[in-house]
Amino acid sequence: MKDSLDFVDEANMGLLTDLYELTMCASYFDNKKFEPATFDLFIRRLPKNRSYFLFAGLEQVLLFLEKVRFNDEHLEFLRNQGFKEDFLDYLRNFRFSGDVWAVLEGTVVFPNEPLIRITAPIIEAQLVETFILNTVNLQTTIATKASRVVYAAKGKSVIEFGLRREHGVDAGLKVARASYIAGCSGTSNVLAGMLYGIPVFGTMAHSFIMFFDNEIDAFRAFTKTFPEGSTLLIDTFDNIKGAENAITVAKELEKMELKLRGVRIDSGDLVNISQKVRRMLDENGLGYVQIFASGDLDEYRVEELLHKGAKIDSFGVGTKMGTSADRPYVDIIYKLCEKMNTRGKFEPIMKLSEGKATLPGRKQVFRFKDKNGNFVKDVIALDGENLDGEQLLVKVMEKGKIIYEMPSLEQIRKRALENVACLPDKYKRLKGAARYPVLLSPKLKKLMKELVETLRRIEGANVRSC
């Protein structure tokens, strides 16, 4: 087992949960309900302007399942909340002992497809719900958003720049991880660089320029400290004047056989300014100096800038990617799909709440590809069905132990880039993308029909659709 790289110690995350997980489990315990059950983690629907999801966060989920415990401080708090001693004793010895099947990180996925499938005694399977949702929601939301930004950049480099407005310390780290998985070239977050081995980037802020008496003094001071690979911020007073100063400094560096790496533009009309600055650089024989743009960027803006002919080599994308600002969550849920009955046999379960119906039974997802490897359609089937496509869910944990070789971050990133490349362009347009076909197998459909009939009979369920 690989140790967590994070500052979050999963072993102490037992109480990072909704209270209802604990009240339900206390009642299961009290009513001697220990039978195994299976839960599916899946995303209910595609939000506006999303046509696929890039799945991320599995590594942290598995580390949590293997390590989570309830310590004395936790138990004392729960005692004061009115939980009974026998249940607290159970929690004291809690170990997750279930089996887990999952889609691998970096896989392109779609609504209703089980992403993680957990089979465990009901109390164990229930107690871990909240942490898992929290982890997968954040990383999948961000990986999906970042994947769109990288797609819009058409091969230009994208750096994740959002730490200052990401949601806290953990988000700062996980956003850097998920963005890198999605194809960003690096992050500004130094701690993420240290913990995950992600390349870190960064140069100077306006305050640096303003702290010196003149802009060019600031440029010279900075290149004195970093003679190789400096990028100078040119918009503090005026972009064009700033570019002139940067050119002067670049020429001074050339005399020492050094090269300025780039200039950064952070405000104003990026199309117009980048074109002007590119021309100025080129006219001075500085074709090698790159133009780096930042300031309120997201996939829509990046696409627009390139479409309008902006001369930008690299994008620093912050807040809007790091918070997935147009949609800061996915509709991810964790639902019971089967339980063991009193005769020791698993039976499928289906939820019918209005607009919130679920797919019953233990399932597998099959992906069909054309001869070039491009994705054609997915089929959600019952476990054990034998279809032709690639099976997306693989067994990653057995009896509470991780049984698969955790991939490196680079391997996950490679999978993500290959996956997105195999999704045809019509499914990747930023707005108005075609709907990728996800079908249900005939056997699964038949099972659903039977269950609806049974539930109508037993519970008088007011079933509108499924």
Add this chain to the structure above:
Amino acid sequence: MKDSLDFVDEANMGLLTDLYELTMCASYFDNKKFEPATFDLFIRRLPKNRSYFLFAGLEQVLLFLEKVRFNDEHLEFLRNQGFKEDFLDYLRNFRFSGDVWAVLEGTVVFPNEPLIRITAPIIEAQLVETFILNTVNLQTTIATKASRVVYAAKGKSVIEFGLRREHGVDAGLKVARASYIAGCSGTSNVLAGMLYGIPVFGTMAHSFIMFFDNEIDAFRAFTKTFPEGSTLLIDTFDNIKGAENAITVAKELEKMELKLRGVRIDSGDLVNISQKVRRMLDENGLGYVQIFASGDLDEYRVEELLHKGAKIDSFGVGTKMGTSADRPYVDIIYKLCEKMNTRGKFEPIMKLSEGKATLPGRKQVFRFKDKNGNFVKDVIALDGENLDGEQLLVKVMEKGKIIYEMPSLEQIRKRALENVACLPDKYKRLKGAARYPVLLSPKLKKLMKELVETLRRIEGANVRSC
């Protein structure tokens, strides 16, 4: 000094920063720039559908400033990134030694008002930027959003329910904290309850109902474990059938002189269903049983439900509040406003980038109130000006030590509720609220005019507005 209650150890957060803070500081160090400077933390503008901000996060900022260090692992990483030994030596002994003035947590604030004002040697003041922005952005964004939800609920209770879709572990805790400050009655997050003493709430999920053979069996099992104060989820199959089962169980409890606390509705037409269920409960002498509603709620939906006559006593608000979904960040920035010149005198500084101009000099914010204590207007003035209003910035740290008594979470919450109550209703409407007047003092305006002229002369700055 109060120790941090969090699992985040601020002492180890030295590298939770954008790389450019470190490159700038390395260059300041290299160029022997150690003069003091002052930075303002403020929010640039009001987003759509926000008319004020509720400031939160100061406690974590101050703990960070007092505790942050660079450890051996950090320094080794920076060495490998090419930072020089003399600068690493500086970081090894790094202590923040500055003075800090701040608005107190739970204060209603507006754009351009300095919220935290830091005066310290330039390297220290610069190095702490990213963590401070990250902390205040998250908590202020959420406190502001939650304050709107609480306002819309018109005295009905609001519980923060969003842990599963908040952005990671740290956000889960800080969202619970900020929502409670804003007036929520509690949270579902058990760890937040333990760490911050926030009341925790929670009952059951649909899976609990589905794990039993019948809905009523599940209700009976749960009230067996929690005979006092149970809330039963009634929409798993059909709300009305569920309400009938809940009534049966409530009547059984009454025979044991016990009372059902409530029923929860999580889907469907909440107006219609809540009215029907209220009538059913009342007709059965169960007027004391409360109706709890959840499912995709935010301030707009809460306002609409109450306006349409929904019979709801308590709202569980999750994802949309916990991520501030319609606007998951505030435009918070940290800008240089003065520096010490070579003659040892502080001189004001102003940034003029297009659309990003800043207010120069060391400043104070004065709040003017009417005779009932209601807020009338704010004036941003230069430090040392003597205006009539209440001064919002108070000194909280001197030479790197916290010098004010950190308020309890309850005290902060009280301040927040009082502050929001003193903001007239016209400034609190969820959409189309009036713009609260924030003026600049004549002295500040005069200074800005002078600086613009000087900058035009020296840098050829293309000043469009300020």
